[in-house]
Amino acid sequence: MGKNEFLTPKAIANRIKAKGLQKLRWYCQMCQKQCRDENGFKCHCMSEGHQRQMQIFGQNPHRIVEGYSEEFEHLFLEHMKRSHRFSRVAATVVYNEYISDRHHVHMNSTEWATLTDFVKYLGRTGKCKVEETPKGWFITYIDRDSETLFKERMKNKRIKADMVDEERQEKEIRRQIEKAEMLMPPASAGSDQELQAEPPRELKLEDGLKVGFSLGSSTKPPVTKDKKEASRVVFDEAEDERNEERNPGGNLKRKIDSEERKGGKSTLEELMKEEEKKKEKINRKDYWLHEGIVVKVMSKALAEKGYYKQKGVVLKVIDKYVGEIEMLESKHVLRVDQAELETVIPQIGGLVKIVNGAYRGSIARLLGVDTDHFCAKVQIEKGAYDGRVLKAVEYEDICKIAQ
Numbered sequence: 099m100g101k102n103e104f105l106t107p108k109a110i111a112n113r114i115k116a117k118g119l120q121k122l123r124w125y126c127q128m129c130q131k132q133c134r135d136e137n138g139f140k141c142h143c144m145s146e147g148h149q150r151q152m153q154i155f156g157q158n159p160h161r162i163v164e165g166y167s168e169e170f171e172h173l174f175l176e177h178m179k180r181s182h183r184f185s186r187v188a189a190t191v192v193y194n195e196y197i198s199d200r201h202h203v204h205m206n207s208t209e210w211a212t213l214t215d216f217v218k219y220l221g222r223t224g225k226c227k228v229e230e231t232p233k234g235w236f237i238t239y240i241d242r243d244s245e246t247l248f249k250e251r252m253k254n255k256r257i258k259a260d261m262v263d264e265e266r267q268e269k270e271i272r273r274q275i276e277k278a279e280m281l282m283p284p285a286s287a288g289s290d291q292e293l294q295a296e297p298p299r300e301l302k303l304e305d306g307l308k309v310g311f312s313l314g315s316s317t318k319p320p321v322t323k324d325k326k327e328a329s330r331v332v333f334d335e336a337e338d339e340r341n342e343e344r345n346p347g348g349n350l351k352r353k354i355d356s357e358e359r360k361g362g363k364s365t366l367e368e369l370m371k372e373e374e375k376k377k378e379k380i381n382r383k384d385y386w387l388h389e390g391i392v393v394k395v396m397s398k399a400l401a402e403k404g405y406y407k408q409k410g411v412v413l414k415v416i417d418k419y420v421g422e423i424e425m426l427e428s429k430h431v432l433r434v435d436q437a438e439l440e441t442v443i444p445q446i447g448g449l450v451k452i453v454n455g456a457y458r459g460s461i462a463r464l465l466g467v468d469t470d471h472f473c474a475k476v477q478i479e480k481g482a483y484d485g486r487v488l489k490a491v492e493y494e495d496i497c498k499i500a501q
Contacts, residue, residue, distance in 0.1 A: 127207035167208040377456035385418040386453040391497040397438035441497040
């Protein structure tokens with residue numbers, strides 16, 4: 099039996115040693131060979147097979163490095179897609195899981211010298227959402243799968259259809275209320291008609307006595323004003339109850355007026371508040387960037403370049419969270435994550451876009467600013483809610499529109 103055959107103790111020991119990860123500096127990517135020490139790596143580099151591989155590398159080094167970089171990036175993102183598709187995870191955790199396979203593409207054969215450079219590259223290209231924290235770099239996979247995008251488009255389409263139905267229903271309620279107001283006679287007119295009732299007629303008898311009577315009136319003695327008003331209220335309430343039994347859902351305006359006379363909140367106000375809550379829940383998102391708004395760059399990493407607290411216009415929104423910003427002063431174009439941007443409030447009278455909340459996407463005019471509560475008063479000018487005044491909109495939900 100040979101010295102290092104398959105089942106010899108030496109061969110088994112060698113396989114056990116080669117099973118685990120070794121040092122990266124003693125790995126040859128061209129030959130896909132891992133050496134256990136510096137002497138072994140030196141002997142490998144002097145071998146004939148390695149020399150032939152290096153001659154191939156010397157013919158087109160850029161293309162080979164580029165190929166290894168593409169393969170490393172593809173395998174890294176595939177691992178993220180399988181293991182951490184919807185979670186925010188530390189970059190070192192993902193990298194340690196990736197290199198657990200000893201036949202992976204090693205980073206020293208790619209164009210990135212360190213994991214930090216690779217993570218920054220993923221953030222610049224919009225393939226992952228990258229965050230730098232005191233605990234290190236954290237990344238979130240951005241799913242660009244066609245099926246996922248299709249589902250998201252269908253979800254947005256359903257949300258828009260629901261909003262259109264809600265707006266149509268609200269307009270129909272307003273129209274019915276306006277129609278009811280036009281058809282109902284005012285209260286003062288009713289009292290005038292009662293006062294202008296036909297006066298009682300007198301019948302003269304032969305003995306000189308006078309008997310008074312009025313058409314349609316009862317033979318009961320006249321009542322005082324207080325008693326008359328009390329009886330009117332009682333009979334009105336009874337009539338309302340009978341109408342409600344015959345036609346449930348009707349007399350909406352009459353109920354609203356009675357509740358307003360009692361000093362309580364009207365049913366219409368409660369309905370409108372419920373609709374506001376529904377729209378707020380549907381339209382409140384964790385992303386707010388829109389094209390054509392003016393934003394302020396708050397990234398301290400860009401302070402050395404002179405972009406810190408400088409304003410720019412959003413030209414394009416990439417994957418909802420990354421904006422392509424054209425700086426107003428230098429006209430340079432940057433790609434910045436929305437976490438490093440801030441909304442801009444114009445002067446009173448200027449146009450703003452509502453970037454988040456119930457009226458997301460509407461264009462409004464700034465009427466006033468409440469600096470104590472960090473909110474603003476705006477009036478919607480364009481959209482389905484034209485003319486509506488919003489008294490307290492947070493600064494983060496509105497942004498100046500580029501002229």
